[in-house]
Amino acid sequence: MLTFSIMEETMNKDVLKVLLSEEELNATVDRLATQINRDYASHAKRLILLGILKGSVVFMGDLMKKVDSSIVEIDFMKVSSYGSGTKSSGAVNIILDIQRKDIAECDILIVEDIVDSGRTLSYLVEYLRLKGAKSVRTCALLDKPSRREVDFNLDYVGAQIPDEFVVGYGLDYDEKYRNLPYIGILRPEVYSK
Ligand code: PRP
Numbered sequence: 001m002l003t004f005s006i007m008e009e010t011m012n013k014d015v016l017k018v019l020l021s022e023e024e025l026n027a028t029v030d031r032l033a034t035q036i037n038r039d040y041a042s043h044a045k046r047l048i049l050l051g052i053l054k055g056s057v058v059f060m061g062d063l064m065k066k067v068d069s070s071i072v073e074i075d076f077m078k079v080s081s082y083g084s085g086t087k088s089s090g091a092v093n094i095i096l097d098i099q100r101k102d103i104a105e106c107d108i109l110i111v112e113d114i115v116d117s118g119r120t121l122s123y124l125v126e127y128l129r130l131k132g133a134k135s136v137r138t139c140a141l142l143d144k145p146s147r148r149e150v151d152f153n154l155d156y157v158g159a160q161i162p163d164e165f166v167v168g169y170g171l172d173y174d175e176k177y178r179n180l181p182y183i184g185i186l187r188p189e190v191y192s193k
Contacts, residue, residue: 012177015184019166020159022181025141028158029059032139033066035156040071040107047071048108050098050128052120053078054178055113058170059141059158063111075099079120092123103133109156112140113170118152142166142183165191 011018020028040047049067051060053076064074078096100106108128115121121138128136139156146163165188167173168180173191177184 012180012184014177014187014190015167015180016187017185018182019161019164019185020169020183025062025169025182028141029062029066032156032158033063036063036109036139037066037068040109041068045071046073046106048098048100048103048106049074049111050108051076051111052113052124053096055170055172056111058178059113060111063139073100077124079124081119092120094127098128098131103128103131106133107135108133108137110136110138112138114142114144114166115140115152115154116144116147117149119150121154122150122152141169142171 047067049060049064049072051057051074060074064072075098076096077094077098080093080095081091110121110124110128112121121140125136125138137155140154141158143154143157143160144163145160165173165186166183167177167186168183170178171183172178173186177186
C-alpha cells in the first residue's frame with residue numbers, strides 16, 4: 001500500500017505505467033555487472049565501456065560503478081540514423097567517434113539503452129572490428145526483439161520489452177523524460193498530439 005502511494009505521487013503525469021522501477025533497474029544492473037566481471041576479469045587487459053550518447057548515460061553511469069575498476073576505461077560515441085523524409089534509410093551517421101586511437105589491445109563493450117531495429121549496434125560492431133579492436137561485444141539495458149530489422153543478437157541484455165514507447169533512465173521523447181529514475185510507458189496522447 002505504501003509503495004503504491006509513493007509511486008502514485010512520484011510518477012510523471014505523462015507516464016501511463018512504470019515498466020521497470022528503480023529497484024528493478026538496480027537489480028538488473030547488478031546482474032549485468034556480475035556477468036561482465038565474470039566474463040572479462042580473467043583475461044581482459046583493457047576493457048573499454050563505450051557508451052552511445054545520449055540514451056546510455058544513466059545506465060552507463062550506474063553500470064561503470066559496478067564493473068571491476070582495475071581494468072575498465074570509458075569512452076563515448078554519438079551516432080544518428082538518417083534517411084529521406086520520415087522513413088529512416090537505416091544508414092548510421094557518426095557524429096562523435098571513439099576518442100582512443102589505438103584500440104588493438106582493447107576489449108570493447110558497447111553500452112546502449114535500447115535496441116530496436118538493431119541497425120545502430122550492428123553497424124557499430126562492424127565499424128569497431130574493422131578499426132582493429134581486440135574484441136567487440138554489446139550490452140543493452142532494453143531489447144525490443146519484435147522490432148528487429150537486421151539479424152542481431154546482444155551479448156548482455158537487461159530486459160526484453162514489448163513494443164511500447166518507453167522513456168526514463170536516459171530514454172527520451174523529444175529530449176524530455178531522460179531524468180526519470182524509472183522506465184515508464186509514455187501515454188500515447190503525449191506523442192500523438
Ligand atoms: C536510440 C538508442 C540506440 C538506437 C537504437 O538512440 O539509443 O542508439 O536508437 O535503435 P536501432 O536499434 O533501431 O538502431 P536515439 O537515436 O533515440 O538517440 P539518443 O540515444 O540520443 O536518444
